Amino acid sequence: MTNPSLLILPGDGIGPEVMAEVRKVIDWFGANQGLNFDVSEDLVGGAAYDVHGVPLHDDTMAKALAVDAVLLGAVGGPKYDTLDFSVKPERGLLRLRKEMDLFSNLRPAQCFDALADFSSLKKDVVAGLDIMIVRELTSGVYFGEPRGIFEEGNERVGINTQRYTESEIDRVARSAFELARKRSGKVCSMEKANVMESGILWREVVQKVRDTDYPDIELSHMYADNGAMQLVRWPKQFDVIVTDNLFGDILSDCAAMLTGSLGMLPSASLGAPRANGRPAALYEPVHGSAPDIAGQGKANPIACVLSFAMALRYSFDAGAAADQLEAAVQKVLADGARTADLMGAEGGTPLTTTQMGDAIIAAL
Amino acid sequence: MTNPSLLILPGDGIGPEVMAEVRKVIDWFGANQGLNFDVSEDLVGGAAYDVHGVPLHDDTMAKALAVDAVLLGAVGGPKYDTLDFSVKPERGLLRLRKEMDLFSNLRPAQCFDALADFSSLKKDVVAGLDIMIVRELTSGVYFGEPRGIFEEGNERVGINTQRYTESEIDRVARSAFELARKRSGKVCSMEKANVMESGILWREVVQKVRDTDYPDIELSHMYADNGAMQLVRWPKQFDVIVTDNLFGDILSDCAAMLTGSLGMLPSASLGAPRANGRPAALYEPVHGSAPDIAGQGKANPIACVLSFAMALRYSFDAGAAADQLEAAVQKVLADGARTADLMGAEGGTPLTTTQMGDAIIAAL
Numbered sequence: 001m002t003n004p005s006l007l008i009l010p011g012d013g014i015g016p017e018v019m020a021e022v023r024k025v026i027d028w029f030g031a032n033q034g035l036n037f038d039v040s041e042d043l044v045g046g047a048a049y050d051v052h053g054v055p056l057h058d059d060t061m062a063k064a065l066a067v068d069a070v071l072l073g074a075v076g077g078p079k080y081d082t083l084d085f086s087v088k089p090e091r092g093l094l095r096l097r098k099e100m101d102l103f104s105n106l107r108p109a110q111c112f113d114a115l116a117d118f119s120s121l122k123k124d125v126v127a128g129l130d131i132m133i134v135r136e137l138t139s140g141v142y143f144g145e146p147r148g149i150f151e152e153g154n155e156r157v158g159i160n161t162q163r164y165t166e167s168e169i170d171r172v173a174r175s176a177f178e179l180a181r182k183r184s185g186k187v188c189s190m191e192k193a194n195v196m197e198s199g200i201l202w203r204e205v206v207q208k209v210r211d212t213d214y215p216d217i218e219l220s221h222m223y224a225d226n227g228a229m230q231l232v233r234w235p236k237q238f239d240v241i242v243t244d245n246l247f248g249d250i251l252s253d254c255a256a257m258l259t260g261s262l263g264m265l266p267s268a269s270l271g272a273p274r275a276n277g278r279p280a281a282l283y284e285p286v287h288g289s290a291p292d293i294a295g296q297g298k299a300n301p302i303a304c305v306l307s308f309a310m311a312l313r314y315s316f317d318a319g320a321a322a323d324q325l326e327a328a329v330q331k332v333l334a335d336g337a338r339t340a341d342l343m344g345a346e347g348g349t350p351l352t353t354t355q356m357g358d359a360i361i362a363a364l
Numbered sequence: 365m366t367n368p369s370l371l372i373l374p375g376d377g378i379g380p381e382v383m384a385e386v387r388k389v390i391d392w393f394g395a396n397q398g399l400n401f402d403v404s405e406d407l408v409g410g411a412a413y414d415v416h417g418v419p420l421h422d423d424t425m426a427k428a429l430a431v432d433a434v435l436l437g438a439v440g441g442p443k444y445d446t447l448d449f450s451v452k453p454e455r456g457l458l459r460l461r462k463e464m465d466l467f468s469n470l471r472p473a474q475c476f477d478a479l480a481d482f483s484s485l486k487k488d489v490v491a492g493l494d495i496m497i498v499r500e501l502t503s504g505v506y507f508g509e510p511r512g513i514f515e516e517g518n519e520r521v522g523i524n525t526q527r528y529t530e531s532e533i534d535r536v537a538r539s540a541f542e543l544a545r546k547r548s549g550k551v552c553s554m555e556k557a558n559v560m561e562s563g564i565l566w567r568e569v570v571q572k573v574r575d576t577d578y579p580d581i582e583l584s585h586m587y588a589d590n591g592a593m594q595l596v597r598w599p600k601q602f603d604v605i606v607t608d609n610l611f612g613d614i615l616s617d618c619a620a621m622l623t624g625s626l627g628m629l630p631s632a633s634l635g636a637p638r639a640n641g642r643p644a645a646l647y648e649p650v651h652g653s654a655p656d657i658a659g660q661g662k663a664n665p666i667a668c669v670l671s672f673a674m675a676l677r678y679s680f681d682a683g684a685a686a687d688q689l690e691a692a693v694q695k696v697l698a699d700g701a702r703t704a705d706l707m708g709a710e711g712g713t714p715l716t717t718t719q720m721g722d723a724i725i726a727a728l
């Protein structure tokens with residue numbers, strides 16, 4: 001039997017540093033549990049642009065489509081700010097999402113007990129918080145046509161198109177309901193149906209999927225602006241939230257920041273099951289490339305490590321290994337291990353990226 | 365000389381209740397300071413639909429265009445949830461914004477000292493917070509064409525169009541820069557230029573207006589998802605934020621909730637100066653129609669009262685009267701007056717809507 005395959009795309013900024021720690025974790029599972037992967041590595045984002053002149057080479061795209069899972073670090077940085085839109089680092093990531101058809105983006109917003117004090121919100125508002133945001137990732141205003149900057153009369157106009165078909169809404173709703181069945185059975189769907197027709201269709205289809213195939217799910221609907229308010233007011237009212245690509249981008253970042261654990265949060269982007277039963281899958285931390293601290297050994301590798309834990313769970317049927325890795329992370333935090341981003345006012349010397357990786361290995 | 369004219373549109377839910385208190389305030393200024401208005405009243409939203417079958421009658425629209433300022437309560441409610449999109453209560457408000465050409469929506473997010481404990485955020489994060497969000501209000505995905513739900517192949521597709529012309533961006537940027545000159549001189553512009561071409565044009569035009577005519581302004585740019593994060597993390601890093609219609613909808617609600625003062629926050633929607641020098645103007649509370657507490661005398665009238673204060677300042681050149689009214693509100697809060705929404709865990713009997721209105725009059 002061949003090993004499952006994993007493509008690693010460290011990307012830009014702190015991506016390579018945090019990924020180096022994940023490789024230690026991958027190696028640990030191979031050496032100690034016979035959990036071996038065929039690991040390959042390639043370029044994405046600015047790193048790919050620097051070499052190939054495009055943020056994702058066709059060969060890399062082909063590899064991503066062939067492997068069992070992709071693990072990505074981060075893309076982007078000020079160095080690439082002035083590049084043409086079509087070759088910006090972000091386009092590499094967006095191409096992966098689109099061509100792998102990763103329609104369901106799972107973004108847990110979880111508050112780690114040891115870090116509850118670290119949130120800008122009051123402790124009772126966020127302690128124990130555990131929300132799952134399911135963001136549609138392959139459609140909406142991110143990909144709709146027409147798009148561009150056009151001449152009109154004697155001025156220019158910038159145009160993007162929000163577009164959702166019934167089947168696009170249907171499949172992401174199902175993935176949210178499936179997830180909710182393994183959690184509290186409660187889903188809140190967010191859109192702007194009071195202003196946008198695409199939101200009306202969204203609400204209608206989500207409700208229909210619930211009524212037809214998931215009558216056990218408790219479904220509610222909320223306007224996205226109110227959703228942002230309610231997330232800030234009392235986030236524990238939510239369990240699973242399902243929303244579109246653009247609202248999901250903003251609301252999941254908002255939810256992530258509530259927890260005070262931004263450097264800790266992983267994500268999974270999943271497609272439909274393929275011939276071998278495994279979904280197309282890409283895992284990446286929620287945080288970005290953090291160019292301001294890149295290359296200084298300050299970055300927190302935990303979000304990327306936990307993204308690998310999600311890969312173990314969702315791509316490799318290795319739920320026990322995922323649990324073990326997550327427990328190791330909880331343990332190092334409980335023991336007081338902190339990278340610079342997790343240091344409170346009390347001070348002390350933060351761990352480097354490498355030291356945090358070593359601590360996780362030790363806890364395993 | 366004739367009095368300046370004011371059209372009052374109480375609307376739905378708690379709108380009529382809070383507006384009744386504002387009328388007392390208006391009368392007080394007439395009786396005690398000779399500040400008289402020609403006040404008329406009309407229907408908007410569900411209240412208009414119930415009578416006319418449309419959420420804004422053409423006659424009301426004509427009146428709104430003729431008066432010096434409009435003061436609106438709130439629109440919407442579950443009773444109207446199943447109405448066709450074209451006659452939903454919100455369409456009345458959107459028609460006012462569009463036909464009055466109210467492109468600049470000022471939404472202060474201010475934390476009242478007496479209420480800092482009431483935020484879900486830590487006190488040091490929000491105490492003294494005073495942000496002004498300038499939201500473009502007449503374009504973007506709220507109004508772009510094509511829009512609707514269409515048949516495509518054998519399924520339906522929901523479509524909306526994000527659209528910004530250079531001149532639309534130019535004028536709202538100017539209004540933000542003008543405001544910033546009266547404050548800290550600092551503006552942060554938010555979009556998704558990494559994903560949307562309309563965001564690229566937005567960023568470019570805002571920067572050009574700054575470089576050409578407002579070199580004294582310190583301008584920064586931020587992606588809207590990061591903006592949501594930064595608002596939660598450390599909102600005091602911002603002074604004036606300028607953003608588009610949809611991002612502004614979500615980010616301003618998020619910012620409003622940070623303050624813990626949602627029942628307190630007014631807004632002004634302004635157009636270009638008209639022949640008489642006054643801008644087209646509509647003032648309304650940030651909070652909605654709150655159908656759950658409507659008709660029970662529980663609503664907090666302060667946001668609507670402060671909306672009238674904004675009218676005094678921006679439409680009627682009565683800055684001193686506005687200051688006086690705002691000071692009266694600060695005083696009743698400092699004295700411990702609280703409506704139900706402002707009651708903390710310590711308990712006690714809340715003031716009714718009317719009692720809060722009376723307290724403000726007494727403080728004047």
Ligand SMILES: CC(C)[C@H](C(=O)O)[C@@H](O)C(=O)O
Nearest residue numbers: 076090093094249558559589
């Ligand atoms: C990098 C960028 C294209 C991306 C997005 O907007 O989706 C990021 O913000 C995210 O949320 O993954």
Ligand SMILES: CC(C)[C@H](C(=O)O)[C@@H](O)C(=O)O
Nearest residue numbers: 194195225440454457458613
């Ligand atoms: C009521 C609704 C149409 C409106 C909007 O989306 O603009 C409201 O949320 C607001 O922010 O004023």
